[in-house]
Amino acid sequence: xxxxxxxxxxxxxxxxxxxxxxxxPLAAGARVALQLDEGPAGFTLEAGQPRLAPxxxxxxxxxxxxxxxxxxxxxALPGQxxxxxxxxxxxxxxxxxxxxxxxxxxxxxxxxxxxxxxxAVLALGGARVALxxxxxxxxxxxxxxxxxxxx
Numbered sequence: 771x772x773x774x775x776x777x778x779x780x781x782x783x784x785x786x787x788x789x790x791x792x793x794x795p796l797a798a799g800a801r802v803a804l805q806l807d808e809g810p811a812g813f814t815l816e817a818g819q820p821r822l823a824p825x826x827x828x829x830x831x832x833x834x835x836x837x838x839x840x841x842x843x844x845x846a847l848p849g850q851x852x853x854x855x856x857x858x859x860x861x862x863x864x865x866x867x868x869x870x871x872x873x874x875x876x877x878x879x880x881x882x883x884x885x886x887x888x889x890a891v892l893a894l895g896g897a898r899v900a901l902x903x904x905x906x907x908x909x910x911x912x913x914x915x916x917x918x919x920x921x
Contacts, residue, residue, distance in 0.1 A: 775806040775841040776822055779813075779890075783820040787850035793820050795890030803830035807838045831886055832870065835873035856895035857902055880915050889914075 773781070783789045792796070793815070796912070802813040812827030813820060818896075840862045847855050862872040883889070892899060892914070910913045 774808050776804075776808070776811050776824060776838065777839050778841050778845045779811075779836075780802070780820075780822045781820075782845040782847075783813075783822065786845075786847060787854050788855040789820075789849060791850065792852050792855065792891050792894060795887040795894065797886045799820075799825055800868075800888070803827040803829045803833040803877075805833060805835040806841070816896045829877075831876075831878040831883055831888070833875040833877065835875075837869055837871070840865075840872050852891075852918040853895040853898035857900045858894070860899075860902065876915065879911065883915060 778824065783793065791867075797813055798815055798818075800813075800815055804811040804813060804822075809824065810826045810847060811824050812830070813822050814827070815821065841886065843862065844855075845856055849855075859872065862870055863874060865871045878886070903909065908917060
């Protein structure tokens with residue numbers, strides 16, 4: 771599928787079973803700023819459905835820097851397994867190639883991240899994601915958030 775990174779992500783969140791399941795636990799106030807190759811955008815929820823729109827997003831919970839190649843890799847994920855999608859995402863966070871590396875910058879306080887359901891999304895990843903996190907010393911949810919903050 772051709773199109774901008776934003777169009778690819780919008781298609782992914784509306785058609786990929788794993789992506790649709792992953793947004794289920796998110797609260798109505800969840801807000802993610804996106805830094806795409808073609809410019810800023812934002813992810814929010816409207817009536818429980820993902821909404822992706824171009825332009826800067828005020829007061830995001832966190833910001834994701836998603837290069838085009840990373841968007842393509844995520845958008846091509848098959849299947850319904852949230853754990854598989856989560857591991858693919860975390861693999862891109864650890865990626866050393868700048869064309870694929872997904873950057874994360876956390877802006878919200880920990881309480882807001884928990885209230886907006888992000889840790890529940892991690893739980894949907896099941897044992898595969900839990901084991902992956904445990905192997906990296908991230909068994910504690912607070913430690914996960916600290917690591918994402920760069921601590």
